[in-house]
Amino acid sequence: MLRAVRIFYKKLGRLKFVSHLDMNRTMSRLLRLAKLPVWYTEGYNPHPFVSLVLPLSLGFESDYEVMDFRVTDDSISNSEIKSALKAVFPPDLFLLDVEDPVMKASDISFADYEVVFENPDEQLERALDTFLSSPSIVTAKVNKKGERVERNIAPLIHEYRINKDGGLVLFLKLSAGSSANLNPQEILQAFEESTGVKLPYYNIRRLMLYNNSGQKFK
Amino acid sequence: MIWQFAISFFFSERELWMNKQLEHLLLEVQKPGRYTGGELGSVVKDKSNIDVRFAFCFPDMYEVGMSHLGIKILYSLLNSREDIWCERVFAPWVDMEELMRKHNIPLFALESQDSIADFDIIGFTLQYELSFSNVLNMLDLAGLPIRSSDRRDLSPLVIAGGPCTCNPEPLADFIDLFVLGEGEEVTLELVDLYKRHKPKGDKQAFLLEASKIPGVYVPSLYEFSYNPDRTIKEIKPQKGAPARIQKRIIKDLNKVHYPDRFIVPYIQIVHDRAVQEIFRGCIRGCRFCQAGYIYRPVREKSPDVINRQAMALCESTGYDEISLSSLSTSDYSRLEELLGDMLSWTEGQKISLSLPSLRIDNFSPELLEKVQKIRSSGLTFAPEAGTQRLRDVINKNITEQEILNTCKTAFEGGYTSIKLYFMLGLPTESLEDIEGIANLAQKIVDLYYRNPQRKKGKSVNVSVSVSTFVPKPFTPFQFEAQDTLETIEEKQKHLVKSVTSKKITVNWHDSQTSFLEAVFARGDRRLCRVLEAAWKSGCKFDSWKDCFLFENWMEAFKECGIDPGFYANRKREYGEIMPWDHLDYGISKRFLIKENQKAYEGLTTPNCRIECTGCGAAKFREGICVESR
Ligand code: SF4
Numbered sequence: 149m150l151r152a153v154r155i156f157y158k159k160l161g162r163l164k165f166v167s168h169l170d171m172n173r174t175m176s177r178l179l180r181l182a183k184l185p186v187w188y189t190e191g192y193n194p195h196p197f198v199s200l201v202l203p204l205s206l207g208f209e210s211d212y213e214v215m216d217f218r219v220t221d222d223s224i225s226n227s228e229i230k231s232a233l234k235a236v237f238p239p240d241l242f243l244l245d246v247e248d249p250v251m252k253a254s255d256i257s258f259a260d261y262e263v264v265f266e267n268p269d270e271q272l273e274r275a276l277d278t279f280l281s282s283p284s285i286v287t288a289k290v291n292k293k294g295e296r297v298e299r300n301i302a303p304l305i306h307e308y309r310i311n312k313d314g315g316l317v318l319f320l321k322l323s324a325g326s327s328a329n330l331n332p333q334e335i336l337q338a339f340e341e342s343t344g345v346k347l348p349y350y351n352i353r354r355l356m357l358y359n360n361s362g363q364k365f366k
Numbered sequence: 367m368i369w370q371f372a373i374s375f376f377f378s379e380r381e382l383w384m385n386k387q388l389e390h391l392l393l394e395v396q397k398p399g400r401y402t403g404g405e406l407g408s409v410v411k412d413k414s415n416i417d418v419r420f421a422f423c424f425p426d427m428y429e430v431g432m433s434h435l436g437i438k439i440l441y442s443l444l445n446s447r448e449d450i451w452c453e454r455v456f457a458p459w460v461d462m463e464e465l466m467r468k469h470n471i472p473l474f475a476l477e478s479q480d481s482i483a484d485f486d487i488i489g490f491t492l493q494y495e496l497s498f499s500n501v502l503n504m505l506d507l508a509g510l511p512i513r514s515s516d517r518r519d520l521s522p523l524v525i526a527g528g529p530c531t532c533n534p535e536p537l538a539d540f541i542d543l544f545v546l547g548e549g550e551e552v553t554l555e556l557v558d559l560y561k562r563h564k565p566k567g568d569k570q571a572f573l574l575e576a577s578k579i580p581g582v583y584v585p586s587l588y589e590f591s592y593n594p595d596r597t598i599k600e601i602k603p604q605k606g607a608p609a610r611i612q613k614r615i616i617k618d619l620n621k622v623h624y625p626d627r628f629i630v631p632y633i634q635i636v637h638d639r640a641v642q643e644i645f646r647g648c649i650r651g652c653r654f655c656q657a658g659y660i661y662r663p664v665r666e667k668s669p670d671v672i673n674r675q676a677m678a679l680c681e682s683t684g685y686d687e688i689s690l691s692s693l694s695t696s697d698y699s700r701l702e703e704l705l706g707d708m709l710s711w712t713e714g715q716k717i718s719l720s721l722p723s724l725r726i727d728n729f730s731p732e733l734l735e736k737v738q739k740i741r742s743s744g745l746t747f748a749p750e751a752g753t754q755r756l757r758d759v760i761n762k763n764i765t766e767q768e769i770l771n772t773c774k775t776a777f778e779g780g781y782t783s784i785k786l787y788f789m790l791g792l793p794t795e796s797l798e799d800i801e802g803i804a805n806l807a808q809k810i811v812d813l814y815y816r817n818p819q820r821k822k823g824k825s826v827n828v829s830v831s832v833s834t835f836v837p838k839p840f841t842p843f844q845f846e847a848q849d850t851l852e853t854i855e856e857k858q859k860h861l862v863k864s865v866t867s868k869k870i871t872v873n874w875h876d877s878q879t880s881f882l883e884a885v886f887a888r889g890d891r892r893l894c895r896v897l898e899a900a901w902k903s904g905c906k907f908d909s910w911k912d913c914f915l916f917e918n919w920m921e922a923f924k925e926c927g928i929d930p931g932f933y934a935n936r937k938r939e940y941g942e943i944m945p946w947d948h949l950d951y952g953i954s955k956r957f958l959i960k961e962n963q964k965a966y967e968g969l970t971t972p973n974c975r976i977e978c979t980g981c982g983a984a985k986f987r988e989g990i991c992v993e994s995r
Contacts (some may be wrong), residue, residue, distance in 0.1 A: 165398035166632040174632055177406075181684035194716055195686060207393050236684075238406060349390045 150187055151222040152250040153229060154366075159210045161240040168203040174270040175200070175215060178241075182232040187218035190293060201253040201365075202324060202357060205331060210354040214365065250366035257360035258306065259324035261332045266349045276318060279339050280308045287338045301338070324357065326348040376780055385479045388544045389730070390790055391465045400428035401462060403476035406630040407683065409452070410444045417449040417564075418557050418764070421475050421482040421522075423490045425500035426860060426909070428456045432629070433637035435691055436491055436528065440549055450557060453477040454629075455488075457500045457906075458507070459968040460913065463918035466507065466587035470987035473507040483508045487560060489542070489553075492530035495886035496879060496909040498537060501526070502854065502901040505540065512898065513807050514542050520569040521949035523560060527553075531583070532613075532660050532837040542569075543576055545583075546949060547613030550622050552581045577607045581614035583949065590891060590945075596932060598890065598943040612950040613660075615986050619646065621668045624675050627682040639687035639720070643667065644704070648693040649974040649990060651760040651981075653761045653965055656691055656838035660951050662981065664697075665989035670706040676708065680717055688712065689720040699975075745776045748787040751795075752802025758968045759794050761961075766806060773810050775816045783827045784810055790857045791835040793848035793965060800857055804864035805831060811869045830872045832861065834880035838887050839946045840953050842961035846900060847937040848884040878916045879908065884934035890945035893933075895926045956980035 159171075166174065176196045179186045188194040200213040219229070230246040237243050265272065279285070285302045307321035322330040332352055340347055357365035392398035407413040413419075422441060424431030431437060437454070437795060444452035453475035459773055466473070470479040482488055488508070490501050505512045505524065514524065526534065527545035534544045543551050556576060563572040577584040587607035603609050616622045628640060647664035648657065667675075676688055692698065705719070712719050751757045754766065773784055788803050807828045814826035834854050837846040849857070854877045864871055886893065900915075900922035907913035923930050938944070940959045947955070957980060964971060971979050974990045984991035 162402040162404045165392055165402050167399075170399065170634065172630050173634070174406075177630065177684035177686075179684075179797070180686060188716060193718070206398070238404070240404065 149222040150215060150218050150220060152218055152249050153226065153246060154165045154214060154216050154231065155233065155246050156244040157213050157215070157237070157347055158242040158244065159204065159213050159240070160242065161209070163238075163240045164207055164209045167206045169199065171200060171204075172198060173290075175217075178233070178236050179217060181236040182229075183186070184232055185219050185221040187220050199253070202256055204354060205333065205352075208352045208354055210243075212354060212356050212365075214253075214357065216253070230247070237238060247366065250256060251359055254326055255329075255359040256325035256357050256365055257323065258323075258358040258362065259322055260355040260358075261320045261322065261333060262353045262355055263318040263336070264353070265316040265318070265347065266351075268348055272316060272345070273310055273312065275343055276339065277310060279343060280305065280335075285338055285342075288335055301330055301334060304328055305335065371757070385474075387469065387471065388474075388479060391462075391469065394465060395462045396459065397428075397633055399631070400456065400747065401458065401476070402632075403454075404477065404536050404935075405632055406631050407627045407648065408454075408477055409441075411445075411451040413451070413478070415448070416451045417561055418451075418487065419485040420444055420450055420452040420557070421455050421488045422452055423455040423482075423483045423488060423501075423504055425457050425492075425504060426907070428461050428631075429633070429635040430458045430556040432631050432635045434491070434493065435641050435643065436493075437627055438625050438641070439623070439643075440553060441629075442627070443550055443623045444553070444557075446623065447554070447557075449561070451477075455482055455504070457504055460907070463503075463507065464540060472503055472509045476869050481508065483510055483522060486521045486523065487523045487557070487565070489527040490524070490528075492526050492528040492534070492537070494909060495536075495883045498530075498886060498897055499905045499908055501900045502540060502897065503906045506901075512540055512901075514540055517542070519561060520560075520567045520572055523569075523572070525556070529657065529660060530878050532656070532949060532951055533888065533944075534583070534585065535891045535945040536889045536893040536897055538891040539705070539898075541583045543573060545614070545962075546581045546611055547951070549614070550616055552579060552614045553679065556582065563984075574605060580612060583611045586946065587890070598945060598947075599878060599947075601943065602946045603899050603948075610948055610950045613911060613952065614659065615663075615988065616646075616665070617644075617988050619665050620671045626675070626678040628679060630683050630685070634729055637689070639689055640676070640679040640683055640685040641689050641691045642672055642679065644672055644690050644692045644695070644698050644875055646692070647746055647989065650694065650763065650971060651761055651884055651961075651971055652750070652978075653759075653842040653961060654789065654835060656841050659840045659953050659981070661693070662952055662974075662983035663894070663986060663989040663991045666699060669707055672704060672709050677711065680712075680715065684750070685717060687718045687720060689722060691722075695721050697973075697975075703782065709831070730754075743777050745772070745781055745783075746785040746787070747772070748808065750787065750789050751792055751799060752788065752806055753799045755968060756792060756799045756802070758970050759965045760792055761965070761970050763970065763973070766809075766839075769806070770809065770813060773813055774817070777814050777826075778819060780821070782814075782824050783829070785829045785831065786810075787831050787833070789833055789835045790861070793843060793846050797857075797858075797860055802865045803832075803861060804866075804870070807865065807870045808867055811867050828870045830865075830870060831875070832858070832872065833875035834877045836880050836884045836887060840951050840958070842958050842965060844888065844958060845938045845962055846943075848881065848934045850931070850935050851881055852930075854880075875913075876911065879914060881934055882916075882919060885930045886933075888945070889933050892928060896922050896928055899925050952981070952983035952986055957981045 171263050175198045179196045186196040189197050195227055197217055199216045204210050226246040234243050284300050286298050286300050288298045291297050304323040309319040311317040320332055338348060359365055392401060422437055424437055429444050441452050441466050444450045455475050471482060474481055498992055502512050511517050524542045525545060526541045527549045531544045531546055558577055573584045577587055587604045589602045589604055593599045640726055645664060645666040647661045649664050650658055652658050680688055708719055748766055749769060750762045786807060807830050837843045837848055858874060862872060900919050903918045903922060905915050905918050
């Protein structure tokens, strides 16, 4: 019997430079290495089926990545899967848990992010605060047809906090998932464009995913 | 298990990064995964326990270098020794180079992210002439003087190996020593000698000792003199260096080190799969093909060794594809047995087996069916020349009938696309031979439409890929002139005119790069200055279309007062001293002359399995030369 399995892991360090597509391939290889009875896609070139529930941008770290796959032998337990995967995961891919899926990937509605700025200057905190508290933050993109489309991203920012201990840390709760998605990078770019302030180097990390009633994505 | 090295040195999350400055830059470049290291299977050691740090440099980008088997073998071999830490270095792509120069980040090795200028040995692999400018650029990026004579200390010692070392003269001023032939044994001998000399640090003393190791060529110990007509007058060894340097070969391939793990990259590389070597050398002797001569004699691995090694590789990497590697898969003497053995486990593990350069004409039907199931892409052939006459001249033993028979089988098996490789500018080529290319392609198209079982509505595509012939050292055509660029252009036009069907597509390989390749393939050390001048004017990544600066190259030749045509387009006398005449690859010049003469008579030479024609490689007393026929 096929059984769906969901794993939760952190993606850290150098692995932030591995793209979504490359992660897919890497995960599929790791499943092979772990010798799990994974379900393969049908077709000409069968490979282990894996699905990363929400793409992570190149350059981001994450404390809460979620991936689904299926096993063909339902007698294997989640804890057996966990120890098999632990043995093959590289150190910058830290396995948290192996569970039965509770929610659907399409249930994802919010994501928390943390942006850590390196060597920020004195004014940055104020400037960010002023910018983020504005009721309208308009960004523009060129679509596939070559037309300029504007959107107000302010309603997609559900919460923000600026923390000053140990450098400058910006916490963001943003709309995420298939219906409305906001990438923190889009906010930071809009900030640079509208204020003319060049941001210092920053590192973005995704902290958590939630469904639309604000429960942790499980 | 794979992480046994990595895990012991990384404890906390934050330590996963070593170089903060690098991390910042990586967000600004394309494909940052090229520069991060830390892939599955990469080897990290504790520096404090290491005697010799070795930077293995591939003078091209990550995706290309990581696909190369030689680097995997030597990386694994060197790291199997506790006193050596071998790391990888690739040429940073232009965007990354710009940032590195701007922020003063010297060229670093991927594993430790340490600058390679502080390493003990920097070893380049020279796979193609068009990567020479990258060698200079990488030395410069490392902050080292590019000329060997300007690097006074023993470390870092700059060495090079690979097929291009069969004529390394255009790099003679830059590289401290070259390793000829197969590197598994001699590299370790060099490292051991280096270790003994490291405390004293006397580079000259070391080089003199090194020149006594068989297979090691120290170019600064040889003096070249020239005739008034610019040909070489004499190659004179100095300070007791050997008059001739013989390449190294591995005697027993079943016993030589083979990696039981590969580094598995995160980003997609050119050949992203496990690779299993099955034999070295080639029995064929196509007269234009350097690889067919310099790796002689043929030495095979036994099927059980191949099977065992291949299984271990798949097991440790998680790869779902394994490819057999050799110059010509079909010439492996026990192929059917080997494939049977391998398919018995690959199928169950959903591993696909890929067999490059395979001739399927003499397979049993069952095996053919299995192999066809595996091969998803189209079928490729390399007839190289359009007529039987010219194929005889180049000793390409493939007949039109063989090609058509295989195409017929392929079409019946559902294939609809065939790829053919040819060369223009081969010795004795006439317009008729060029028309022959178009005719052969047309015959294949016609054959497709004669197949009654072909799928309705599906059309056939025959793609014709044409490159320019480049005469290479240690081939019977080493004496030949390359066609000038004008002549090649006319021939290309003639070919296009001869093709009438829309089902045939013709592609070119750029002939300007082939011209430069011809100059450097048979060049001498007077070209060092040209290489330096071209590199200074911005030449690098010459094999990449977007980077190739032909005008700059021509300007560099002019600046140095050197006529590139002297090297590429001049026919050489049999008696002329070639820049590589002091290097011994086992192939005698007498044999090459005889083969050259036979080419002009249109006479073919049987392959080594049928008959030994006395090329000279028998002096290694190994492999096919001593096996019973
Ligand atoms: S010596 Fe004879 S058998 Fe050996 S490689 Fe040369 S031609 Fe072949």
